[in-house]
Amino acid sequence: MEKEIAGKKINVNEEGYLIDFNQWDQSIGEAIAKENNVDMTPRHWEVVKYLQGEHKNNVPLSIRKIGKSNVIDIKEFYALFPQGPLKISTKIAGIPKPASCL
Amino acid sequence: MKKILILGAGTAGTMMANHLQHELDKKLWEIEIIDEKVEHHYQPGYLFLPFDIYTPEDIIKTIEEFIPKGVSLRKGKIDKIDPMANQVKMVDGTSIAYDVLIIATGAKIAPEETAGMRGSEWQKSVFDFYTFEGALALRNKLREWDGGNMVVHITEMPIKCPVAPLEFAFLADSFFKNKKMREKVKITFVTPLSGAFTKPKATEALDHLLQEKNINIESDFAIESVDNERKMIIDYGGREIPFDLLVTVPTNKGDELMERSNMGDDLNYVPTNKATLQSLNYNNVFVIGDASNVPASKAGSVAHFEAEILTENILRFIKNEPLKEDFDGHANCFIETGGGKALLIDFNYTHEPVEGTFPFPGVGPLRLLKESRMNHMGKLAFRWIYWNMLLKGTHIPFVSAQMQEAGKQY
Incomplete structure (x- = not known):
């Protein structure tokens, strides 16, 4: 479905995750963050850029992996993106919601 | 004589031993399976034990009685796999050379x-x-x-x-x-x-x-x-x-053997091609069941479907034929919902569980994603199927290794 984010028409799925990363830019991330009550700081962007890089390299994302990444520990990850940091940060990053691997 | 070595005599390893025993030419191939344990546990039964629905006797048999004649069972602890040398080293110092290795060492709690x-x-x-x-x-x-x-x-x-x-x-x-x-x-x-x-x-x-x-x-x-x-x-x-x-x-983590052998990911699961079940790093190493990192459920039904496809791929591998990319992540699970009822779900990598009928499209008799007594009977019957058909590698009638889309409401 199409949704207007930061004044642009963007393709998202039912849960609001971007379908095409090429439509992503920082203003889109900013708008999604706002919707989720996250105030983006340079540290937030650092983490988002890291997640986008991992996604580009096809690394499956999990809280455990992020905790071991040396980019951020789990405690801080929760502090930056409270309540479901992986869900919220990937949405802001414009990448798919990580499959929890069943 | 060439050797197929199977690590782990749980659900997946035992099924592979039985499948390969039927399929391989014994003049050319010997099959060996290694496990350090003596007992084979019906793991789905652990769910029922706390509620006094099953007794320990219901869920424990010996490993030995499910290993077919002609397959040698070695009891002992494995120290390391050396995939570059095509060798497995035991804790007691013995080395075992293999031509094809099947890893079926499962997962356990940590x-x-x-x-x-x-x-x-x-x-x-x-x-x-x-x-x-x-x-x-x-x-x-x-x-x-x-x-x-x-x-x-x-x-x-x-x-x-x-x-x-x-x-x-x-x-x-x-x-x-x-x-x-x-x-x-x-x-x-x-x-x-x-x-x-x-x-x-x-x-x-x-x-x-x-x-x-x-x-x-x-x-x-x-x-x-x-x-x-x-x-x-x-x-x-x-x-x-x-x-x-x-x-x-x-x-849950894969076996520590993977860490010692430097063959696992951060949870000791072995990186595996999700369609062929071949190791991503070594051509003559295959992985089945909970030990792999494929994004399918870690469940006996998955190992069962994998075993049918892996058997064919191992036969192809030893004939130097291209592997079939057939495994679709198929899982089929009964969910006990209490009060003598259960749900059934059937899904794969790409298709989520939905409502419908199983195994016969439009007929059933099992209903997908709906509570019923029939599903509960199915779950209880499954213990018999496990001991008498599944481990022996007998094909379960009407249930294919790949998921069927017919009879489902997408």
């Missing part, structure tokens, strides 16, 4: 991954039911427990049989009702996921069942530690959930 989990309350008010010892200790506890806060908890995904914790919560509801003490027990289901299950349609159905049974759900809970003194589980965001009885599914 409570030590969470601070305080294996603390002073372990097996006093903190239990697991993914081991025989854990399920038995929990049975003894439940026989005398007089009520309070029961918390059923998943530490992190992936875990073996991802629906088992939900089934545990449903069965607990039934169990306490039967004991006429349901009103004395508050049941809370705590999960790192956003809902009861990861796939949307099944989550909807299961969330509804939780509500109906008055089971509270706490989602998006990533546990940081267990506080043994205050009897709380605490997540990274500082959320606290109190318990009188914690039934947890600790982090």
Whole structure:
């Protein structure tokens, strides 16, 4: 479905995750963050850029992996993106919601 | 003489031994299987043990009785795999050379991954039911427990049989009702996921069942530690959930052998091609069941479907033919919902569980994603199927290795 984010028409799925990363830019991330009550700081962007890089390299994302990444520990990850940091940060990053691997 | 070596004589390894024994030319190939244990446990039975539905005798047999004649069974602990040298080294110093290696070493719980989990309350008010010892200790506890806060908890995904914790919560509801003490027990289901299950349609159905049974759900809970003194589980965001009885599914990991051999990922699962089941790093190494990192459920049904496809791929591999990219992540799981009923779900990598009929499209007799007594009978019958057909590699009639889309409401 199409949704207007930061004044642009963007393709998202039912849960609001971007379908095409090429439509992503920082203003889109900013708008999604706002919707989720996250105030983006340079540290937030650092983490988002890291997640986008991992996604580009096809690394499956999990809280455990992020905790071991040396980019951020789990405690801080929760502090930056409270309540479901992986869900919220990937949405802001414009990448798919990580499959929890069943 | 060439050798196929199978590591692990659990569900997956035993099935492979039986399949290959039928298919391989014994003049050219010998098959050996290694395990350090003596007993073969019907692991789905661990769910029923705490509620006195199954006894230990129902779920324990010997490994030996399921290994076919003509396959040699070696008992012992493996020290290391040396995939560059095509060798497996045993702890006792023996080296075993192989031509083809099948890794079927499974997954197990690692409570030590969470601070305080294996603390002073372990097996006093903190239990697991993914081991025989854990399920038995929990049975003894439940026989005398007089009520309070029961918390059923998943530490992190992936875990073996991802629906088992939900089934545990449903069965607990039934169990306490039967004991006429349901009103004395508050049941809370705590999960790192956003809902009861990861796939949307099944989550909807299961969330509804939780509500109906008055089971509270706490989602998006990533546990940081267990506080043994205050009897709380605490997540990274500082959320606290109190318990009188914690039934947890600790982090699951592949065998430490993978770490020693430098062949696993950060959870000791072996990187595996999800369609062919060949190791991503070594051509003559194949991985089946819970030991692999493929994004399918860690479940016996998955290993069963994998075994049919892997057998064919191993035959192709030894004839130098291209492998079939046939494994689709097919899983088929009964979900006990208590009160003598069960749900059935059937899904794969790309298709989530939905409503429908199984195995005959439009007919059934089993209904998908709906509670029924027939499904419950199916689940109980499954123990017989497991011992008498599944382990022996007998094809289960009408149930194909690849998932069928017919008869399902997408």
